[in-house]
Amino acid sequence: xxxxxxxxxxxxxxxxxxxxxxxxxxxxxxxxxxxxxxxxxxxxxxxxxxxxxxxxxxxxxxxxxxxxxxxxxxxxxxxxxxxxxxxxxxxxxxxxxxxxxxxxxxxxxxxxxxxxxxxxxxxxxxxxxxxxxxxxxxxxxxxxxxxxxxxxxxxxxxxxxxxxxxxxxxxxxxxxxxxxxxxxxxxxxxxxxxxxxxxxxxxxxxxxxxxxxxxxxxxxxxxxxxxxxxxxxxxxxxxxxxxxxxxxxxxxxxxxxxxxxxxxxxxxxxxxxxxxxxxxxxxxxxxxxxxxxxxxxxxxxxxxxxxxxxxxxxxxxxxxxxxxxxxxxxxxxxxxxxxx
Amino acid sequence: xxxxxxxxxxxxxxxxxxxxxxxxxxxxxxxxxxxxxxxxxxxxxxxxxxxxxxxxxxxxxxxxxxxxxxxxxxxxxxxxxxxxxxxxxxxxxxxxxxxxxxxxxxxxxxxxxxxxxxxxxxxxxxxxxxxxxxxxxxxxxxxxxxxxxxxxxxxxxxxxxxxxxxxxxxxxxxxxxxxxxxxxxxxxxxxxxxxxxxxxxxxxxxxxxxxxxxxxxxxxxxxxxxxxxxxxxxxxxxxxxxxxxxxxxxxxxxxxxxxxxxxxxxxxxxxxxxxxxxxxxx
Amino acid sequence: xxxxxxxxxxxxxxxxxxxxxxxxxxxxxxxxxxxxxxxxxxxxxxxxxxxxxxxxxxxxxxxxxxxxxxxxxxxxxxxxxxxxxxxxxxxxxxxxxxxxxxxxxxxxxxxxxxxxxxxxxxxxxxxxxxxxxxxxxxxxxxxxxxxxxxxxxxxxxxxxxxxxxxxxxxxxxxxxxxxxxxxxxxxxxxxxxxxxxxxxxxxxxxxxxxxxxxxxxxxxxxxxxxxxxxxxxxxxxxxxxxxxxxxxxxxxxxxxxxxxxxxx
Numbered sequence: 001x002x003x004x005x006x007x008x009x010x011x012x013x014x015x016x017x018x019x020x021x022x023x024x025x026x027x028x029x030x031x032x033x034x035x036x037x038x039x040x041x042x043x044x045x046x047x048x049x050x051x052x053x054x055x056x057x058x059x060x061x062x063x064x065x066x067x068x069x070x071x072x073x074x075x076x077x078x079x080x081x082x083x084x085x086x087x088x089x090x091x092x093x094x095x096x097x098x099x100x101x102x103x104x105x106x107x108x109x110x111x112x113x114x115x116x117x118x119x120x121x122x123x124x125x126x127x128x129x130x131x132x133x134x135x136x137x138x139x140x141x142x143x144x145x146x147x148x149x150x151x152x153x154x155x156x157x158x159x160x161x162x163x164x165x166x167x168x169x170x171x172x173x174x175x176x177x178x179x180x181x182x183x184x185x186x187x188x189x190x191x192x193x194x195x196x197x198x199x200x201x202x203x204x205x206x207x208x209x210x211x212x213x214x215x216x217x218x219x220x221x222x223x224x225x226x227x228x229x230x231x232x233x234x235x236x237x238x239x240x241x242x243x244x245x246x247x248x249x250x251x252x253x254x255x256x257x258x259x260x261x262x263x264x265x266x267x268x269x270x271x272x273x274x275x276x277x278x279x280x281x282x283x284x285x286x287x288x289x290x291x292x293x294x295x296x297x298x299x300x301x302x303x304x305x306x307x308x309x310x311x312x313x314x315x316x317x318x319x320x321x322x323x324x325x326x327x328x329x330x331x332x333x334x335x336x337x338x339x340x
Numbered sequence: 341x342x343x344x345x346x347x348x349x350x351x352x353x354x355x356x357x358x359x360x361x362x363x364x365x366x367x368x369x370x371x372x373x374x375x376x377x378x379x380x381x382x383x384x385x386x387x388x389x390x391x392x393x394x395x396x397x398x399x400x401x402x403x404x405x406x407x408x409x410x411x412x413x414x415x416x417x418x419x420x421x422x423x424x425x426x427x428x429x430x431x432x433x434x435x436x437x438x439x440x441x442x443x444x445x446x447x448x449x450x451x452x453x454x455x456x457x458x459x460x461x462x463x464x465x466x467x468x469x470x471x472x473x474x475x476x477x478x479x480x481x482x483x484x485x486x487x488x489x490x491x492x493x494x495x496x497x498x499x500x501x502x503x504x505x506x507x508x509x510x511x512x513x514x515x516x517x518x519x520x521x522x523x524x525x526x527x528x529x530x531x532x533x534x535x536x537x538x539x540x541x542x543x544x545x546x547x548x549x550x551x552x553x554x555x556x557x558x559x560x561x562x563x564x565x566x567x568x569x570x571x572x573x574x575x576x577x578x579x580x581x582x583x584x585x586x587x588x589x590x591x592x593x594x595x596x597x598x599x600x601x602x603x604x605x606x607x608x609x610x611x612x613x614x615x616x617x618x619x620x621x622x
Numbered sequence: 623x624x625x626x627x628x629x630x631x632x633x634x635x636x637x638x639x640x641x642x643x644x645x646x647x648x649x650x651x652x653x654x655x656x657x658x659x660x661x662x663x664x665x666x667x668x669x670x671x672x673x674x675x676x677x678x679x680x681x682x683x684x685x686x687x688x689x690x691x692x693x694x695x696x697x698x699x700x701x702x703x704x705x706x707x708x709x710x711x712x713x714x715x716x717x718x719x720x721x722x723x724x725x726x727x728x729x730x731x732x733x734x735x736x737x738x739x740x741x742x743x744x745x746x747x748x749x750x751x752x753x754x755x756x757x758x759x760x761x762x763x764x765x766x767x768x769x770x771x772x773x774x775x776x777x778x779x780x781x782x783x784x785x786x787x788x789x790x791x792x793x794x795x796x797x798x799x800x801x802x803x804x805x806x807x808x809x810x811x812x813x814x815x816x817x818x819x820x821x822x823x824x825x826x827x828x829x830x831x832x833x834x835x836x837x838x839x840x841x842x843x844x845x846x847x848x849x850x851x852x853x854x855x856x857x858x859x860x861x862x863x864x865x866x867x868x869x870x871x872x873x874x875x876x877x878x879x880x881x882x883x884x885x886x
Contacts, residue, residue, distance in 0.1 A: 052784050072787040079788040085781035089803040098799075099789035144784075150789060346714035349704040351763065356701060357723050360761045364738035365730075371741055392653065426637045429630045441634070445641050445876055451865045452822040454842045455858040459644025461850070462651055467660055469730075497644065500637075558731030560825040565846055575733045575825070582737055582829065591737060598736045606729055 003028040003186050004049070004060075004154055009058035011044050018044045020210045021058070026154075026188060031180055033197035034190045036207035037233065042190045045207070046158055049188065050079050055250040063153055064170075073102075078147030080158040084139045086131040092118070092142050099150035117149040120179060137168045144176070148183060155180070157189040160198060163303035173200050194234045197220060206230055222265075228334045231263040238264045238304045242334035255279075255301065263332045266294070266307040270325050271316070275322025283316055299324065365599075372592040373524070382588055391593035400579075408574045411488055411563075412556035415495040419552045421501030422496065426544055428537070429505075431511040442508070451502040457565040461485055462493040464566075486568030494562045499555060503548040509542030543613055550609045554602055572597050628721035645862055654852050670856035680857060683841035686752070687821050690837060694759035695816040698767045699762070703809060706771035707801070726766045735762065736829035743830060750832030758830050759820045766819055767812035770876070774808025811876030818868055 002025035009022040014225065019041040026032050047053040049060055051072035053099040060068045060247045067075050087095050100110045106188050118124050121141035133137055140160060147155060160176065177200040191197050195205045198218040206214045206221070214226045225231035228239065241316055243258030253262050255278075274280050281299035288294075291316045295306045304324065308315075347354075375386035385540055393399045424438065436520070448456060463469050464484040471481045484490050514537065520533045560575035574594060581591030626634070651659055657669030674680055707722050708714075727735065739758045743749045778801075788801045802809070824839035824874075831840050838861070846854055872878055 050784070050788055052787075072784065073792060075788070076790065079785060081781040081785060083779055083781050087783040087786070087804070089780055089806075098786065098791075101807055102790035102795060104791075146785070197850070216835060306753055334756045342712050343714035346708045346712040346717065349708035349712075350720050353701040353705040353724055356760060357758065360757055361723070361727065361730075361735070365734075367741050367745065368734070368738040421878060422637060422640075423667040425630075429626050429634045432626050432630075432742035439879055443636065443873075444638060447866075447869055447878075448641055448645065450818050450822070450869060451645065452824070452839050452842070452847065452858075452861055454824055454839050455648060455861050456644055456871060458846055458854055458858055460844075461846075462659055463644055463856070465659070483806045493645075497641065500641065508633065512691070519856075554731075556731060558733055559703060560733050560828075560844060565843070575731070578733060579828070582740065588737075588741065592741070595734045595737050598731060602731060603727070 002026065003030075003063055004188070005061045006045070006049070007059040007061065009045065009060065010056045011041070011048060011053060014058045015211050019048070020211075022207075022212055022217070023204060024188060024212065028186055029184050031177070031187045031200060031202045032205060033201040033204045034188060035194060035204050035234075036192065038192055038326055040207045041210040042192075042207045043158060046156055046188065046190045049154075050077055050156055051075050069192040076150065076152055078150060078152035078155045080140075080143045080147050080155070080157045080160050082162060084131075084143040086139055086146075088131050091124065091128050092134070095131070095142055096146045096149050097310060099146065103150065105232065113149055117145040119184065120148065121145045121175075136164050137172060140164065140172055141175075144189075148179070148185070153186065155185050155187040157187065159190055159192070160194070163183065163192070165275055169196070176200060188294070200236070204234075206234070224332060225263060226335055228261055229261070231332070236266050236305060236307075238269075239334075240265060240301050240304075242263060242330075242331065242333075253328060253333055255328075255331065261334045263334055264304075264326060264330065266305040267292075268326050268330045269304065269306045271295070271306060271308065272323040272325050274321045274323050277325035279324045281322060281324055283318055283320045283322060285318055286315055288315075297322065317320055357620070361368050368592045369596055371589055372596045374589045376587055376589040378587075379595050381586075391590045394590065395597065396594055404572050404574055404577050405573070407488070408557055411492055411495070411573065412553050414492055415499055415556045416471060416553045419499050419503040420545060420549060423500050423548065424507050424541070426500075427504045427507035427511055429479045429543075432507065442504075442599060444503060446501045448497070450530055453498055454563045454565070456498060458560050460490065460497065460566060464490045464493070465496065485566065488571065488572060490566040491563050491573070494566050495547055495559060498559070499552040502551045502555065503545075506544040506548040506551070507541055508544075510541045514540055546609070550606060550613075556603075558598060562572075597619050623844040624651065626639065648855050648858045649862060651852055651855040653874060654855075657851065658856065659852055663733060666826065668678045670852045671860070673853045674856050675855070679836075680838070680841060683836050683838040690752075690756060690759060690820040691817045693756050694820045695767075695813050697756065697760045698764045698816050699809060702764050702771055702812065703805075704776050706768055710772060710775040724768050725787075727762050728765045731824035732762065732823070733829075739826070740829040750835055751831075752835045755827070755831035755835055757829055758826060759823060762821045762823060762826055763816040765860045766815045770808045770812035771805060774805040778804050791812035806878050811872060811880070814875065818865065818872075822865075834855055 005025040009019060009024075010017060022041075022045060024032075034143065035044060036042045037302040040218070044053055048055050052066070055068050058068070059066055062075070063078075092278060093114055096114045097110055105113070108258050114123070114127070118127055121144050123138060123141050123145065126134065126138060130143065134142065140163075143160075143279055144226070157176070161172055164172060171192070176189075179220060180200075185189060189197075189201070201218055204218055204221050205212055208227075208229055214221060215228055215318075221230070222235055225234060226236070231237040231239070240255050240262050241255055241258055242255040242260050242262040244253045244260045244262070248330070253260070254288060255262060271277075279299050279301065281297040281304065282295045284303065286293055286295050286297050288310075289307075291310055293310055294309050295316065297304050306324065345381070369380070372391055373387045373389070375383040375388045376391070377383065388613065402442070410472075426445070428444070430438060433441065461468075465471070466483070466485070468484070472486060475481060519532055520537055522536045527535065557574055559573070560579065563571065563573040563576050564579070567576065578591050578594050581587050581594065585591075623885075636702075650668060653666050653668070654660075655669060656663045696767065705720070705724060709717055739754075740749075743751070743754055745753075747755045769851050781806065783800055784798060786796050791799065822839060823837070825842050827837050831837060838857075842854065842857060842861075869878060
């Protein structure tokens with residue numbers, strides 16, 4: 001039974017469809033990410049769910065109730081904004097208490113719930129501070145506490161981590177996941193960062209040019225990208241020409257002549273002695289990524305990217321001739337990209 | 341629905357501006373065509389072009405308009421020559437001094453123009469400090485007050501902030517690294533000034549000039565207090581027609597011409613600036 | 623950042639002296655014990671300040687100016703805040719025209735506005751009315767409030783309002799608890815700037831005041847054209863002092879550089 005469902009949701013500005021005929025169902029307690037490049041319509045979708053943008057066509061159904069045209073204030077959803085959108089003239093505690101105040105929750109209960117929400121995001125000590133006195137990560141937590149304290153049916157996160165620096169971003173990813181699990185709240189997160197989407201979601205929804213092009217669990221999305229765009233946007237991919245067909249239940253792909261584009265992940269290629277692999281090539285350049293080495297290898301199929309783990313031994317020199325080997329079941333045939 | 345809310349929210353302001361801005365300006369335009377007689381006053385039902393003919397036919401009006409024009413132009417030029425380098429110097433100052441001096445130079449803006457005019461009349465009077473200084477240096481006292489010189493000096497004093505502000509604003513938008521980049525590429529300080537800094541602040545200078553010229557051309561209190569009885573500018577001329585001669589239609593004619601000239605100068609100038617700089621500077 | 627050379631600093635010093643000289647001279651002359659405006663003076667005296675407080679016409683004019691500036695700044699704020707919010711938030715036909723109209727008194731010479739309102743008030747038979755004087759001032763100072771409130775409303779994070787809505791705030795709570803507090807510095811700064819501009823306004827006021835409603839700048843202007851004695855300096859010094867105090871308040875409330883230069 002779907003908890004939140006979008007049915008044929010469409011938003012048009014003049015003649016341009018920002019979001020076209022979008023269908024999505026989210027189960028209770030699920031963490032779903034809406035992933036896509038900027039301008040793909042993911043934020044518009046979130047804003048329609050929150051009620052800030054009018055729906056042109058289609059329906060939004062929340063827990064059996066049609067909320068397509070309900071006012072934002074009556075939907076009761078928790079929203080965390082990219083800019084955090086804290087109220088600068090209120091203390092942290094007052095920010096968090098705002099939604100309860102609007103619901104006319106009695107003062108004693110309000111104080112208690114604010115205290116609990118702040119302790120959930122580990123900000124108990126900062127209740128009387130003002131937003132400007134907090135760091136980016138702390139503001140993010142306040143925004144989260146403010147959205148959660150009203151016990152919303154669904155939590156909407158709009159690029160929640162994009163204003164944080166790299167280290168903090170990773171830490172907050174785990175933090176958001178921890179809190180989401182602890183509260184068990186149904187969550188929809190909009191992001192343009194594929195690693196963010198892969199690491200914390202139960203399912204990832206990829207949007208391109210106003211349309212959903214793939215919905216899958218993170219691992220499946222990474223291993224079976226449907227289109228050329230997705231194979232490139234989610235992780236890195238080598239694109240090679242080839243054939244694809246099926247033999248019984250198995251899908252069989254072969255590199256070489258053919259009408260198909262095949263995707264081959266760089267870490268799926270192993271290096272071996274010349275002549276021992278499926279293909280020979282010459283290392284052009286190498287890049288040190290810390291935990292890995294990235295090689296660019298010139299081959300008859302074009303330049304291929306190969307990623308090997310850094311196992312403590314010295315890497316191969318530029319100009320070394322190597323053999324490349326992979327198991328053919330890891331080749332993925334791709335569909336053509338959608339066009340707006 | 342949204343449109344209705346827009347009109348509701350702007351309604352009170354619009355009502356006020358319709359009644360106290362558009363209506364009186366319209367009435368003044370009508371007044372400038374009304375027949376006037378010194379014995380019977382304004383005849384609101386009879387229309388004539390006599391006042392316009394009088395203004396365009398009398399050399400006295402040409403003289404006043406021309407004087408207003410050159411005094412405003414000179415004031416604008418002096419404001420550019422003083423205000424632009426001053427804004428640049430301010431922008432190169434260190435943190436506390438920069439805002440201290442910026443405020444010192446801009447605050448006279450908020451002090452009544454009557455007070456400032458009075459201050460200049462003290463300085464420029466026959467036995468004022470300036471003449472005392474000239475005499476101490478062995479010169480003869482000079483008549484300064486009630487001359488165009490006094491009017492221009494005081495106008496520059498009043499208008500300088502209006503030049504410093506836009507230039508300062510465009511200097512703030514300047515990337516200081518662009519100057520350093522030019523220096524690192526071998527440009528001299530003077531070349532950097534000419535090729536990098538000036539072109540970027542020119543829009544600020546031009547919009548400052550526009551404000552200064554417009555305000556100077558319609559200034560009233562400064563020429564009224566420092567120009568004396570004989571040195572008339574357009575604004576003081578209108579004042580005389582209304583409150584001394586009581587010839588309102590003629591005053592209205594000059595006022596309409598002042599407003600039209602002002603708007604024409606401002607709008608053309610603005611268009612020129614926009615056309616030349618909108619593309620380059622966004 | 624490179625330093626200013628000695629030449630630049632001397633130029634700067636001259637400019638600062640030029641800007642401050644007339645104000646300093648006024649303040650010095652105000653303390654003269656003599657009957658003339660000559661400088662340097664022979665001593666120090668408060669007699670001209672005492673003289674000011676014995677002049678009923680100046681005290682009345684000051685009183686008029688205070689009430690006028692307070693009422694017109696308040697009225698201007700009351701009409702400018704909703705107008706600014708509508709202009710920044712809502713799309714409706716004629717929006718750009720209204721915006722230009724409300725800002726236009728800045729580029730229309732006050733003198734022209736003065737004679738225009740003189741004609742209107744004469745036709746309506748309300749010449750010399752203090753209420754209509756207030757409304758005339760509201761027209762002239764509304765652009766100042768509008769500009770600061772527009773800047774505050776544009777600079778404000780709109781998602782804070784969306785957040786409040788999603789948390790259940792209705793239209794009234796949204797305005798009172800979120801929008802107004804967030805643009806309050808702009809509103810207060812605009813009010814003060816409008817107050818100062820109304821208090822200083824002379825050109826328009828000279829046409830639409832009667833002896834009974836004369837404002838301080840008009841009284842001073844008329845006085846200065848008739849006779850010049852050190853009392854004028856004392857009044858001026860008081861005006862300068864009052865303006866400086868207001869500016870300090872303005873600086874605390876909104877930041878003087880933001881008001882004057884208009885940066886965010």
